Amino acid sequence: MSAHIRPDLDAIPAYVAGRNQPGVVKLASNETTFPPLPSVAKAIAEAAELVNRYPDNSAIELRTAIAEFHGVEVANVAAGCGSVAICQELVQITCLAPTDEVLFAWRSFEAYPIVAQVAGAKAVQVSLDGEYAHDLDALAAAVTPNTRVVIVCNPNNPTGTALGAAAITRFLDAVPTDVLVVLDEAYYEYMRLDDHPNGVELGRDRPNVLVLRTFSKAYGLAGLRVGYAVGDPRVITALMKVHIPFSVNRVAQAAAIASLEARHELLERTDAVVAERDRMRDALLAAGYLVPVSSSNFVWLPLGARSAEYGAASAEAGVLIRPYGADGVRVTAGDPHENDLFLSFATAPETLARFLG
Numbered sequence: 001m002s003a004h005i006r007p008d009l010d011a012i013p014a015y016v017a018g019r020n021q022p023g024v025v026k027l028a029s030n031e032t033t034f035p036p037l038p039s040v041a042k043a044i045a046e047a048a049e050l051v052n053r054y055p056d057n058s059a060i061e062l063r064t065a066i067a068e069f070h071g072v073e074v075a076n077v078a079a080g081c082g083s084v085a086i087c088q089e090l091v092q093i094t095c096l097a098p099t100d101e102v103l104f105a106w107r108s109f110e111a112y113p114i115v116a117q118v119a120g121a122k123a124v125q126v127s128l129d130g131e132y133a134h135d136l137d138a139l140a141a142a143v144t145p146n147t148r149v150v151i152v153c154n155p156n157n158p159t160g161t162a163l164g165a166a167a168i169t170r171f172l173d174a175v176p177t178d179v180l181v182v183l184d185e186a187y188y189e190y191m192r193l194d195d196h197p198n199g200v201e202l203g204r205d206r207p208n209v210l211v212l213r214t215f216s217k218a219y220g221l222a223g224l225r226v227g228y229a230v231g232d233p234r235v236i237t238a239l240m241k242v243h244i245p246f247s248v249n250r251v252a253q254a255a256a257i258a259s260l261e262a263r264h265e266l267l268e269r270t271d272a273v274v275a276e277r278d279r280m281r282d283a284l285l286a287a288g289y290l291v292p293v294s295s296s297n298f299v300w301l302p303l304g305a306r307s308a309e310y311g312a313a314s315a316e317a318g319v320l321i322r323p324y325g326a327d328g329v330r331v332t333a334g335d336p337h338e339n340d341l342f343l344s345f346a347t348a349p350e351t352l353a354r355f356l357g
Ligand SMILES: *Cc1c(COP(=O)(O)O)cnc(C)c1O
Pocket: 030, 081, 082, 083, 084, 085, 109, 153, 157, 184, 186, 213, 214, 215, 216, 217, 222, 225, 226, 227
């Protein structure tokens, strides 16, 4: 007999990471293609010399740097082993009963249904609108007395759509103040909206709002696993109670501090990514694809039932992209030559005849 495992886990989809294959272009995980800056690589090397010691469990130096960056107190900041870990912690601090609800749009980030179900909470999904964006009115209307957390992914992964500050503010006004609203801003640095929705500013006077940011995307530290939350000290304190001790390691803390110091250089790099993203979208639109406006470092092709087949064909052409069920495929903006390889597959007459014909 093998060990007893919770039977409900059979129903939970395992997190599917982007595929990786040597010699193949990988546009499947929204990573940045730029290597670490020399100053960041140096901080990593120096921290590596001390890994016989436990890291600072309270990550005080990193949290202080983040607090200064955002103009908040250290008590407003929690660090996590990637912002995905904080997502999981957020469900743990808000949900206990099986009737407790975690509300989010769908399709959105793959991790949300998983963290809800692992915590034994009920995942409640509200469809995106016809433009592949959050339907905030429907989301607000779906709040019930059992709702404990609402997660808004802005810009949304995997569709790339973003909502401006006015829309988010109206939503925050509509949600009861005893419901935690999580603004997941993993792709914040790629937004170029006039009505720029900075969750930290929007949440300043709202203790039920918590913002998630990560060093994995624009800051280029996906391999080190560090993200953070900005919110009310009561929520931050609760997060620290469920935090896995020392899960933000010393190397990650040092790299994140160095990255914040080098933020001007790192954020400048996002202009090149944004230009590539827009170039890809323009080329795909010209070829006849439907492509929602993207505010992130990827584009979304709503190919419906053909998505898996399209993903396989792209892999065969040497480019790994990410298909999502029967909804669509997500393609990360990589280096220009990588994107060109994808575009030459995507706009080839055979591909167009097969998938858009
Ligand atoms: C990539 C991503 C994150 C960040 O993940 P890390 O755990 O910080 O690497 C969070 N939310 C969304 C929607 C993402 O796409």
